[in-house]
Amino acid sequence: MTAAAQAEVDVHLSITGRVQGVGFRDALMAQARALQARGWVRNRHDGSVEAVLRAPAPSLAALTAWARRGPPAAHVERVEQRAASAAESALVGAGFARLPSA
Numbered sequence: 001m002t003a004a005a006q007a008e009v010d011v012h013l014s015i016t017g018r019v020q021g022v023g024f025r026d027a028l029m030a031q032a033r034a035l036q037a038r039g040w041v042r043n044r045h046d047g048s049v050e051a052v053l054r055a056p057a058p059s060l061a062a063l064t065a066w067a068r069r070g071p072p073a074a075h076v077e078r079v080e081q082r083a084a085s086a087a088e089s090a091l092v093g094a095g096f097a098r099l100p101s102a
Contacts (some may be wrong), residue, residue, distance in 0.1 A: 006056050010039075010084035010092065015049045015067055017077035024049050025098050027071035028063075032096045037057040039092050042099035052084045052100075054092050 015024070025041045028051060032039060037055035043049055053063055070076045091099065 008054050010054045010089045012053045012082050012084040012088055013067055014080040016032035018075040019049045023071045024074050027042040029096050031066050035062055040097045040099045052088045
């Protein structure tokens, strides 16, 4: 694997649709851990789910593709992806966490 493929990047995902009350956060955490990604996920009061993912580009691509489907009970309408802000990246710890709703 090249150094560029191994370099970790932080991305922010905003996922809308039927994504709360369907196990989306737990399923995303399981996917992220399986791909050895770090970051966090939380529900938003507007009904969306947001996540910050830190991983090499191939893992980020796989996680983003998974987020576009979600777990079986979810109905994902849209996934918006952008670079994570410094404040969002500062919340990334050693593993993958579920943060309180915001």
